Amino acid sequence: MSVIASIEDLRVLAKRRVPRMFYDYADSGSWTESTYRANETAFANIRLRQRVAVNIETRSLRTQMVGQDVAMPVALAPTGMTGMQHADGEILAARAAQRFNVPFTLSTMSICSIEDVAANTSAPFWFQLYVMRDRGFMERLIDRAKAAKCSALMLTLDLQVLGQRHKDLKNGLSAPPKPTLTNLINLMTKPRWCLGMLGTKRRQFGNIVGHVSGVEDMTSLSAWTNEQFDPRLNWNDVEWIKKRWGGKLVLKGILDVEDARIAVNTGADAIIVSNHGGRQLDGAMASIEAVPPIADAVGRRIEVWMDGGIRSGQDVLKAVALGAKGTLIGRSFLYGLGALGEAGVTRCLEIIRNELDLTMAFCGHTDIRKVDRKILIPGTAPA
Numbered sequence: 451m452s453v454i455a456s457i458e459d460l461r462v463l464a465k466r467r468v469p470r471m472f473y474d475y476a477d478s479g480s481w482t483e484s485t486y487r488a489n490e491t492a493f494a495n496i497r498l499r500q501r502v503a504v505n506i507e508t509r510s511l512r513t514q515m516v517g518q519d520v521a522m523p524v525a526l527a528p529t530g531m532t533g534m535q536h537a538d539g540e541i542l543a544a545r546a547a548q549r550f551n552v553p554f555t556l557s558t559m560s561i562c563s564i565e566d567v568a569a570n571t572s573a574p575f576w577f578q579l580y581v582m583r584d585r586g587f588m589e590r591l592i593d594r595a596k597a598a599k600c601s602a603l604m605l606t607l608d609l610q611v612l613g614q615r616h617k618d619l620k621n622g623l624s625a626p627p628k629p630t631l632t633n634l635i636n637l638m639t640k641p642r643w644c645l646g647m648l649g650t651k652r653r654q655f656g657n658i659v660g661h662v663s664g665v666e667d668m669t670s671l672s673a674w675t676n677e678q679f680d681p682r683l684n685w686n687d688v689e690w691i692k693k694r695w696g697g698k699l700v701l702k703g704i705l706d707v708e709d710a711r712i713a714v715n716t717g718a719d720a721i722i723v724s725n726h727g728g729r730q731l732d733g734a735m736a737s738i739e740a741v742p743p744i745a746d747a748v749g750r751r752i753e754v755w756m757d758g759g760i761r762s763g764q765d766v767l768k769a770v771a772l773g774a775k776g777t778l779i780g781r782s783f784l785y786g787l788g789a790l791g792e793a794g795v796t797r798c799l800e801i802i803r804n805e806l807d808l809t810m811a812f813c814g815h816t817d818i819r820k821v822d823r824k825i826l827i828p829g830t831a832p833a
Contacts, residue, residue, distance in 0.1 A: 451463055454797050456762070456801060457762060457798060460782075460785040460801075461477070461785040463789035464787075464788030464789040467643055469633070469636055469637055471621035472535060474618065475531060475623055476529065478615050478616075478618070480729050481614060481732035483728060483732065484732055484733060488735070489727065489737055490759040490761060492737075492832070493759055496768045496826060496832075497826065498768070498812075498813055498825060499813060499814075500812055501812075501813055506811045509816045510818065511523070511803065511806060511810075512818070513775070513818055515755070515776040516698045516700065517719075518553065518601060520552050520776075521803070522803055523774070523776045523777055524777050524779060525576070525778050526544075526554045526778070526780075526783050526795075527783075528555040528557035528576075528604060528606070528780075530560070532562075533652055533653075533656075535787045536646060536788055536791050538650050539561065539562070540556055540560045541570045541571070542787060542795065543787055543792075546795035547573075550796065553602075554567075554575045554576065555578050556575055556577050557578050558578060558580045558657055559655060560655070561653065561656055562652050562656050564577060564591075564600070564656075564657060568598035574600060575601070576600055576601060576602040576603070576604055577595040577602075577603055577604065578603075578605075579595075579604065580609055580678075580679065581605070581679075583678050583679075592691070592694050600697075603691070604702055604722075605691055605702065606702045607701055607703040610680060610682075611679065612679060613730040613731065646791075655675075685712060685716060688701065689716055689717075692718065698719045700718065700720045700721070700755075701713050701718045702757075704722065704723055704724070704740075704744065705723065705735065707744055707748075710744045710747055710754075713748075714751050720752060720755055720775075721744075721753070722756065723737050723740050723741050723744055724758055725737050726758075727758055736758065738756060738768065738769060741769060742823075746773070753775045753776065754773055756777055757778035760778075760779050760782060761781075763803065763806030763807070764805055764809045766802060767813070767818075771822060771825045772826075772831060782798050783799070785798065813825045
């Protein structure tokens with residue numbers, strides 16, 4: 451493409467360049483994918499109020515997320531296997547986020563390790579943690595995040611069990627991936643991706659392999675991982691993790707008002723309204739639909755953020771108007787990474803920033819921190 455004008459342009463290019471099993475891993479939801487689709491369509495149904503004859507010469511998108519100054523209310527979400535969208539993907543995304551002055555969040559299930567990202571960036575990043583049966587491994591992960599000077603810990607609460615994603619099953623996605631004839635033929639059509647992978651040593655889960663007894667390669671990793679997500683996860687675990695971590699704590703995966711109230715009482719610093727990108731409970735409400743009641747219930751006591759379905763700066767503005775103090779993007783930056791590597795993540799952030807700035811101007815606002823529901827047409831937004 452000669453011109454990349456939208457996140458959709460990046461998605462189309464990423465689909466051409468990334469092997470099918472890894473593109474589908476990022477771009478899929480569980481079961482019928484109804485919640486995955488709803489995350490986007492719910493945004494499209496919200497209408498904005500255009501205002502005119504307002505002085506909009508001086509505009510600012512700057513704000514804070516858990517006390518950290520950010521260029522706009524956007525952070526890169528934790529996404530598993532980011533380094534399989536493009537070689538060294540987590541490092542490249544973190545670099546792009548650093549230059550843009552927005553937070554990057556590294557997933558537990560990343561290809562590049564905590565130490566890899568810390569060694570190749572200078573700005574503090576956030577680390578996302580899953581609750582696993584091996585509590586000793588969790589303690590070591592938290593200690594490694596401290597050593598890397600991560601500025602916040604993000605605890606994902608909605609992955610006690612794994613949602614079923616049909617595309618992953620059909621593509622034979624596993625650790626290591628199944629070398630089926632179909633997959634091998636598809637790889638032959640992605641020479642740019644293959645060359646990148648041949649040129650890096652980072653091709654396995656860097657936070658896990660070599661850090662767990664008996665897990666020395668991708669083959670042994672699969673059996674270990676399948677047994678580790680802990681269905682016993684409860685609020686006591688959150689309190690234990692907060693005490694062990696001792697720093698800023700963000701809880702991800704809240705969709706219910708009652709859960710939000712409980713989360714506030716744990717002493718967390720922020721919560722993320724999220725349905726895991728539609729990858730867990732198919733049939734759950736769209737993330738943006740859950741923002742207003744949660745923001746109304748707890749927004750004065752804790753920072754409320756959201757993720758799920760953001761594909762534009764307009765989506766960010768709508769989320770902020772409904773009460774979110776910050777947003778996270780996952781698939782949007784993965785499309786950029788798969789399409790153009792580090793430059794693609796940068797282009798993703800440029801697109802979102804420019805759309806956010808222009809839309810705020812058309813709506814007659816100059817300060818993102820003062821945007822509220824008055825910017826929306828009544829009756830078009832979730833109550």
